Amino acid sequence: MAEQAPKDRPMFDCRNAFVETLETLAEADDRIVAVANDSIGSSKLGGFQKKFPDRLVNVGIAEQMLVGSSAGLANGGKIPFVSAASCFLTGRALEQIKADVAYSNANVKLVGQSSGVAYGELGATHHSIEDFAWLRPLTNVTIIVPADPWETAEAVRWAAAHEGPVYIRLSRMPVPALDIPDRQFRPGRAERVCEGGDLTIIACGTMVHLAVDAAAMLAQTGISARVLNHSSINPLDTEAIRDAAETGAIVTVEEASVRGGLGGAVAEFVATHTPVPMEIMGFPGFLPTGSVEWLFGHFNLTVDGIADSVRKVLARKAS
């Protein structure tokens, strides 16, 4: 059995990379403003507020106003970064995201905090596992799920420079830095984190490092798993998915509902272009109470769980 996540591996809270990058960008570009719904602390925007007090718009606990006013700020020439808990940002303000941001093609950057099941024990009201399914049909909203601090910083920089709606989905769960040489961030392009030819694991966000560890473990048993960091939920990297299908089997893994997320997006493409056996890993629906670690374990979003799905899909590939 291979070693699982080394205990001494440095882990990072990607919110820090978000605010550090945002502050640096805001120094150079006074169009950048932050918009909050009493979410300054949870978004770690205290430093931004101190540096740019006039450019931190806190609308209070009012998510419809949060997103609607951001479309207005964009109309007034600003580049708003809206930072709020994903569950409320995408759920409560979904119609504002649809009409004011996406349909109006407003230059708004939505930053979902504490996404997935980061709020663990607080329960399904506070989990944000439906957001991909809600936003994916809004085709002009670029959806990025950074897997580590480097990618978080790059996504924020790219979003600020890009004209159009963006949703960056962050987590407060600590993740390690991915070990990938010569990285270059481009929406719509997946990163190949591990080489392999027996099948491909397509992961995003907090699940990528688990997939990497699962691939290392599987290598010990002679299974060669490719791992993709598919941080771009929209647009998809259809070229990388086509290549993945050539390995003959695919496992997707995400900290989100198994309905309508990364797995759904990959399956839509694979089923209509190059069908191969797939396993879609994620959460089934409203979740029971439990810590994040417990929820990951209970729903098999672990190194062992991913390895099990790999063996399952390989059995289907062979049959």
Place this chain on the structure above:
Amino acid sequence: MTDLPTLTRPDSGEKTLETIRNQAAWMRRRSLQMVFDAKLGHPGGDLSATDILATLYFGVLRYDPTQPATPDRDRFIMSKGHCTGSLYCVLAAAGYYPKEELCTYMRPQSRLNGHPNRTYLPGVETNTGPLGHGLPVGTGIAIAGQISGVDYRTYVLVGDGESQEGSNWEAAMTAGHRKLQNLTVIVDRNRLQQGARTEETCGLDPLDAKWEAFGWHVEMVDGHDHAQLLEVLGRPVGTRQKPLCVIANTIKGKGVSFMEDVAKWHHGIPNAEEFETAMKELAQDG
């Protein structure tokens, strides 16, 4: 912004009032024609909002239709986005696109679809249709102006029935809190919503006290009196230190006797005989 032309607001003299009167009369006839031709639309609300729109575009707003994205333009948002008959007429009359295009209203691929779309129609600031969206967006525009120190003004027209949407009050709270004196909301107070009277559905009165309680300065006007509208909407911001709410008392279906104050004309379409009668009545006005 020094390389951009300086926009100016219209004056409020007698000639301006005459222009507003003529434009409003034309808009009533043209928008009803559009609804009749398309067999779709919302004539009751079009007619109640016509005088407000004509006053804004020909007596109040600072804009240049050849440069619809000029940063220091005044913004207008039609939050009651279903009243596109009157909105599309006033934008055409203001010069954003040719009046000939109005005959494409609601046709396949037309830029003039049932609710306004900024991505292909100049003069539209944000896409509306679902109610309660205009004021939060308008408030954001006003905040941007406040941060930048640019003196454009933002006007949002909401329906009175629309005021039942809670999102309006989220925006009203922030606008009052931030003392957004560059922001004006106009309530088209025709007292009818889609299905019945507002006060029978979910009562709004006392509407002025509600806005005042949220930190707004409130003015009540006759929403069909151009002089009153012009005076209140065109008034310099001065030292008000508050956002402005203009409650415009209007009559749904204004100008067509059998449509006035009758709920069914919210989205009722006149038959040929009714249309002929209506156009005769409207011809007498201007």
